[in-house]
Amino acid sequence: MxxxxxxxxxxxxxxxxxxxxxxxxxxxxxxxxxxxxxxxxxxxxxxxxxxxxxxxxxxxxxxxxxxxxxxxxxxxxxxxxxxxxxxxxxxxxxxxxxxxxxxxxxxxxxxxxxxxxxxxxxxxxxxxxxxxxxxxxxxxxxxxxxxxxxxxxxxxxxxxxxxxxxxxxxxxxxxxxxxVKKEIDGFLLNRLQAALLTEAMYLVEEGYADPADIDATVREGLGLRWSFMGPFETIDLNAPAGLADYCARYGGPFREMMAASKTPSWSPDLIGRLHDAQRDRLPMDRQGKRQAWRDRRLMALLAHKAGQPS
Amino acid sequence: MxxxxxxxxxxxxxxxxxxxxxxxxxxxxxxxxxxxxxxxxxxxxxxxxxxxxxxxxxxxxxxxxxxxxxxxxxxxxxxxxxxxxxxxxxxxxxxxxxxxxxxxxxxxxxxxxxxxxxxxxxxxxxxxxxxxxxxxxxxxxxxxxxxxxxxxxxxxxxxxxxxxxxxxxxxxxxxxxxxVKKEIDGFLLNRLQAALLTEAMYLVEEGYADPADIDATVREGLGLRWSFMGPFETIDLNAPAGLADYCARYGGPFREMMAASKTPSWSPDLIGRLHDAQRDRLPMDRQGKRQAWRDRRLMALLAHKAGQPS
Missing domain, CATH: 3.40.50.720 (NAD(P)-binding Rossmann-like Domain)
Structure with missing residues (x-):
């Protein structure tokens, strides 16, 4: 104390x-x-x-x-x-x-x-x-x-x-x-978030996916494991000989994917489309209610995690 | 049927x-x-x-x-x-x-x-x-x-x-x-994963963070919300006037962060460091046990999510 x-x-x-x-x-x-x-x-x-x-x-x-x-x-x-x-x-x-x-x-x-x-x-x-x-x-x-x-x-x-x-x-x-061992803009969390969001925006802007399907890909896919394991532990368990094995198998394709990706425009048109897609799901005047839902979900998730073996 | x-x-x-x-x-x-x-x-x-x-x-x-x-x-x-x-x-x-x-x-x-x-x-x-x-x-x-x-x-x-x-x-x-509305390598999920992993590897390679702290940043931070909301819904709730407002506030900094990021080398040295960091946490011969743990955690998480209001 x-x-x-x-x-x-x-x-x-x-x-x-x-x-x-x-x-x-x-x-x-x-x-x-x-x-x-x-x-x-x-x-x-x-x-x-x-x-x-x-x-x-x-x-x-x-x-x-x-x-x-x-x-x-x-x-x-x-x-x-x-x-x-x-x-x-x-x-x-x-x-x-x-x-x-x-x-x-x-x-x-x-x-x-x-x-x-x-x-x-x-x-x-x-x-x-x-x-x-x-x-x-x-x-x-x-x-x-x-x-x-x-x-x-x-x-x-x-x-x-x-x-x-x-x-x-x-x-x-x-x-x-x-x-954060050396100073860098955005620290760690916002840089990781920005990297994923940037690719998500690229995929929408170039017509590869609808925003709702991008959200589903994270919410019903990547985000499940990431809520109790980080990205490195995740890939470490996804190849028989661990992380190095994973990188030997998928490192090449991952590098090629990222090399072929483009920076999204962040244009008013793109932002407008992304914003409108959210409004189709949630009218702006219900944001406060949805934020309260999010916080209740976070509480329930923490309570759930606390009861699980780590 | x-x-x-x-x-x-x-x-x-x-x-x-x-x-x-x-x-x-x-x-x-x-x-x-x-x-x-x-x-x-x-x-x-x-x-x-x-x-x-x-x-x-x-x-x-x-x-x-x-x-x-x-x-x-x-x-x-x-x-x-x-x-x-x-x-x-x-x-x-x-x-x-x-x-x-x-x-x-x-x-x-x-x-x-x-x-x-x-x-x-x-x-x-x-x-x-x-x-x-x-x-x-x-x-x-x-x-x-x-x-x-x-x-x-x-x-x-x-x-x-x-x-x-x-x-x-x-x-x-x-x-x-x-x-996936148009063909693209890696589809959606692996591209989003690759984007986050690439930034994570950059942060480790350039000495900004230890791998365990990157994992913690996702597991105890980003991944919590992403396990029940996608990245677009997440930012839509993080600014008073929604996604467009969020992008007006943070789009500039996010673009600058990503512009200043570098592609990690994927070198044997970097991969070796990342692999060794995982081995400090988990000896290779316990991988099967840890995979079983991961699957039990996924089951428990799904059961948890099924009981929550969406």
Missing amino acids: AKIAIIGAGLIGRAWSIVFARGGHDVWLWDPQASAVPASRDFIAARLPELAEAGLLRGESESAILGRLHGAATLEQALDGAVHAQENGPEDVGRKRELFARMDAVAAAHTVLASSTSTIRASLFSEGLPGAGRCLVAHPVNPPYLIPIVELGPAPWTDPAVVQRTRVLMEDAGMVPAT | AKIAIIGAGLIGRAWSIVFARGGHDVWLWDPQASAVPASRDFIAARLPELAEAGLLRGESESAILGRLHGAATLEQALDGAVHAQENGPEDVGRKRELFARMDAVAAAHTVLASSTSTIRASLFSEGLPGAGRCLVAHPVNPPYLIPIVELGPAPWTDPAVVQRTRVLMEDAGMVPAT
């Missing part, structure tokens, strides 16, 4: 608060807009019943978890004694630099300063700070209380011990960290 | 037999090697108890399903009166051409002739046949009784009514068809 500071109490900050409070930590939320803190508490209280029902609160009561949430009146109060600060400000380099400079000036030397950014490299907001070595990216997928992966992205000057401490902290809170 | 001919009783032919017998059809297996047919029956009988336990036999008894399996002494007997023939011969164009010519000569005009090939376009084995219009690819993922997707790949001359009939047949048997 340690003190965690959540800096910025928007959607991501609220979600992180659930993760760390569920993990047994004392969570102190701060937001420049003071009203965001009580609003966060209400949001979190509304999420806990369904998490409890899905068995995702580690057997604790909702009130025990809510009891570990605290509002901080100032940034200083949030950071005072915290082992880890999770920043969730706007995706703007200038504002992140400013916020990290402030946090670095205030926080004790042992406090790790992590950003939830999905697009900004750690070096861009930490360069030149006295405590640059304790700054890194810790990028979640929304919402992190339902999706375990968190990408840890150090700057070149981040202390490796800080990365290691953050891995342990995240694992203890039920997250699964993946380290 | 109709008659289905399974031509070639290796691993894929056996798996298809389960799909169609479970779907209520009379299945007639033929293999040039006569001993393969009783061996298939034993294999299938051994699979049914765990499928029954996972609730994946549509409430029928194992014996009811076994009762619909028949061994055919000749290709002619297998095809006689069949509405659909599913070919599972060797992945060799010459041998497929030969087999399709034989099937086309024997089968009644209304019999659809489908190949399970994962690598050979329908035009390559059906060109010039009198019944070329009833030939197509119906590519499953192994094993099809656990993975619903089936890719339907017509040749340019395949009768659209044949594709439509095959879609309906597959859907009735619990499969989810995706149509």
